[in-house]
Amino acid sequence: MIYPFWINKNNNHKKMTIETNSNKQFETITKDGVEFLNVGNQLRAYYDANPQAEVYLVKKEETKGRIAKAGEIVKCIEDGQEAVQIAEEGDIILQNKSDQGEYIYRHGKGTVEQRIEKFNEAYEAHPNKDGLYVDKGCRPAKLATENISGLASWGGTTETKAGGYIIRDGDGAYTIAAESIQDYRFATKEEILARVPGAKIEEIAEGMYATIQANLEK
Incomplete structure (x- = not known):
């Protein structure tokens, strides 16, 4: 696990307060x-x-990727928490090596076309392995x-x-x-x-x- 040397030097995990409109600590x-x-x-x-x-x-290694079908249900799991995402036709579904589930790339952000454009900026197809992408x-x-x-x-x-x-x-x-x-x-x-x-x-x-x-x- 990546765990930088500078964290928790004094075993101090105090919650952080930032300036907000209400100037209150987050719930x-x-x-x-x-x-x-x-x-x-x-x-x-x-x-x-x-x-x-x-x-x-x-990213250390390649990412699995595939094209979603309209209405496909994708289960995304992080830190043991499960969330359900619903894909639009053409969405890109990814899975990293350690992922228990999959996730829709930039789920809900902009249009499918914009998500695909952003994906093509961030990833490129592996030259020798179908279905795998290299993160740029x-x-x-x-x-x-x-x-x-x-x-x-x-x-x-x-x-x-x-x-x-x-x-x-x-x-x-x-x-x-x-x-x-x-x-x-x-x-x-x-x-x-x-x-x-x-x-x-x-x-x-x-x-x-x-x-x-x-x-x-x-």
Whole structure:
């Protein structure tokens, strides 16, 4: 599991408060006996306020992909939580190596055509293996130090237990479940510079790079 050296130095897992219109700490919700901090549509603000270093993640291996049929029901399972997604014809259904279920790529975000266009920007077909795709992404991410539930950048619910990651995605964010982190690794310096034009990075550990904080504040 990816678990950076800087987390929990003092065994301190205090909940984070960010400035909101009501200026109140977020409420918690309980799912199957597990308590999550419910940040709702403030997930990106929560991400920005998170003091963890912003690192970059890439997928280790290929992802299974197939085209959905209209009305196909897809069961998405993360951190033991099951959600049902209903596909439109042409949607792309993906499954990473560690996934117990499948998921619709960017479920509910824009039109099917827009989701396919975004998929083609992020993935390419494996040259020798049918049904497998190579992820071209390089995801800016921060470690989640508590159980988090919120609205993903594409509008659906996204959540992770502590030990997962929150991913910056355009003007929004989404999470990678703690149990799915094994599918990812830290990006190399060369991958970051090639896939994230203009990124200003620094080495924070041997072979581990983070965005320079001053660059984030601009």
